[in-house]
Amino acid sequence: MNIQTKYHGEIKVNEQEIWHFEKxxxxxxxxKQFVLLPLPNNDVFMILQAVQTPYIAFVITNPFLTFKDYEFKIDDSTLEQLRLESEKDVAVYSILTVKDPFVNTTINLQAPLIFNMKNKKGKQMILNDSPYHTRHPLFKQTEKQVKG
Structure with missing residues (x-):
């Protein structure tokens, strides 16, 4: 099937590549349906693109690449909703708020995206009572970088 996207124009996607976000x-x-799209020449960032609405697309990344001590527990309702049976089936991503200049970009560690790689189900899980926020700086910044 063909879909319109925010960053890639019109593309063809295989229905087996569609992720289902029940809520x-x-x-x-x-x-409720998204696809993960690569960014050219980039292994760190991807696009989470809505299938139905072209302008709804999020830049995402694996938060563990930058935040080595990032940790949380997947709550029981998420485990059940995504039908997660094994840790090896889980992938975690976080949504970025891209800024100009890019060094001012932030990452949402309070609401990780949880993916079940086995059945293509996903959910954004809100971490209540956690030390994480929605706008953590993605990069360690110097005063010069912040000013641009």
């Missing part, structure tokens, strides 16, 4: 994402409850 959508916070703020986007009607968007």
């Amino acid at each position: 959508g994402l916070p703020g986007f409850p009607d968007e």
